[in-house]
Amino acid sequence: MLILGIDGGGTKTEAVLLDEKARILNYRRGEACNVATLSEDAIAKVICSLLKDLSKVDIAVLGLAGAGRKKHLEKATRAVSRVLEAKQLIIMPDAEIALYSSTLFKPGILIIAGTGSIAYALDSSGNTYRCGGLGYLLDDEGSGYWIGLRVLQTVAKMLDSREKPSLLLEKTLEFLNVSTLDELVELTYSRLTVSDIASLAKIALELFEEDVYCRRIIGEACRELAQLAKCVAIKAGISSSTIFCQGGLFDSSTFTKLTELMLRKVFKKKIELKKPLFKPVVGALLFAWKKLGWDLDSLLVSLKNYSFLLNE
Numbered sequence: 001m002l003i004l005g006i007d008g009g010g011t012k013t014e015a016v017l018l019d020e021k022a023r024i025l026n027y028r029r030g031e032a033c034n035v036a037t038l039s040e041d042a043i044a045k046v047i048c049s050l051l052k053d054l055s056k057v058d059i060a061v062l063g064l065a066g067a068g069r070k071k072h073l074e075k076a077t078r079a080v081s082r083v084l085e086a087k088q089l090i091i092m093p094d095a096e097i098a099l100y101s102s103t104l105f106k107p108g109i110l111i112i113a114g115t116g117s118i119a120y121a122l123d124s125s126g127n128t129y130r131c132g133g134l135g136y137l138l139d140d141e142g143s144g145y146w147i148g149l150r151v152l153q154t155v156a157k158m159l160d161s162r163e164k165p166s167l168l169l170e171k172t173l174e175f176l177n178v179s180t181l182d183e184l185v186e187l188t189y190s191r192l193t194v195s196d197i198a199s200l201a202k203i204a205l206e207l208f209e210e211d212v213y214c215r216r217i218i219g220e221a222c223r224e225l226a227q228l229a230k231c232v233a234i235k236a237g238i239s240s241s242t243i244f245c246q247g248g249l250f251d252s253s254t255f256t257k258l259t260e261l262m263l264r265k266v267f268k269k270k271i272e273l274k275k276p277l278f279k280p281v282v283g284a285l286l287f288a289w290k291k292l293g294w295d296l297d298s299l300l301v302s303l304k305n306y307s308f309l310l311n312e
């Protein structure tokens with residue numbers, strides 16, 4: 001029995017192959033897989049690169065960025081079916097598998113801040129609710145992309161003499177390997193991808209203590225994420241005092257602490273922001289296991305032994 005779980009995001013995609021004894025047979029990482037922005041060919045290519053010589057599985061559960069809308073879900077289903085034969089093929093938004101990997105199917109709230117951002121909730125009847133996650137043009141407040149774009153805009157203004165230069169200017173120019181406003185504009189419109197822009201968020205976090213611009217950008221990002229959580233909590237009618245967090249931004253303890261602080265302000269009570277044990281891709285495996293009607297506890301015990309499936 002072969003069970004495939006995939007987590008496809010705006011920067012990277014992870015694939016895990018599992019057998020019926022809850023043993024991991026393979027783990028691979030590949031390029032971004034946002035099905036709202038990629039073509040059918042490009043989605044098939046990313047999935048194919050993760051599968052290598054694997055072409056048939058019993059059940060495949062894929063959480064893919066952008067799969068929340070009907071048209072994008074249909075495109076993703078066509079693309080995946082071209083490269084993979086699965087007796088059961090289930091595709092859902094990446095945030096949904098992240099939710100299952102966090103709450104383990106219990107009611108709860110999750111904030112995601114990776115390349116994009118979204119808040120998701122699960123109620124006691126198994127209904128899911130979402131807030132945000134409308135993509136980089138309409139939304140994604142508080143995400144890596146959102147922070148990275150603000151870094152770029154601030155640096156452009158500094159080079160245009162509209163803001164006072166700071167350390168942020170020096171570090172960003174060094175990172176992007178440019179030195180003038182012309183070079184920055186040329187690079188931005190010719191080559192920078194959503195994922196490239198999101199990677200600039202790391203600079204803002206590194207300079208958080210010493211640079212006033214970075215403090216402002218990160219502070220606003222964390223406040224936006226707290227608002228997302230509040231919005232989804234109201235939608236779902238959940239009033240828990242623990243909220244889960246997933247996504248690259250929460251690898252930063254500064255970011256996690258500040259988001260927790262903002263949550264306390266927005267919810268007007270003590271909220272604990274908790275990094276779940278398992279990474280989002282585990283949610284795809286749990287969903288498949290549950291679909292097969294098998295006991296989740298034995299799977300959870302086994303998966304705890306694989307460090308690449310755990311959050312740091």
Ligand SMILES: Nc1ncnc2c1ncn2[C@@H]1O[C@H](COP(=O)(O)OP(=O)(O)OP(=O)(O)O)[C@@H](O)[C@H]1O
Nearest residue numbers: 009010011012114115116144198199201247248251
């Ligand atoms: N150590 C770190 N500290 C702070 N931020 C980080 C760190 N590592 C990555 N990031 C941020 O996280 C982003 C990538 O997030 P993640 O790994 O969750 O990607 P993803 O799953 O492809 O994205 P998404 O699920 O939002 O589509 C990077 O672009 C960067 O902004």
Ligand SMILES: [Mg+2]
Nearest residue numbers: 008009094114
């Ligand atoms: Mg992700």
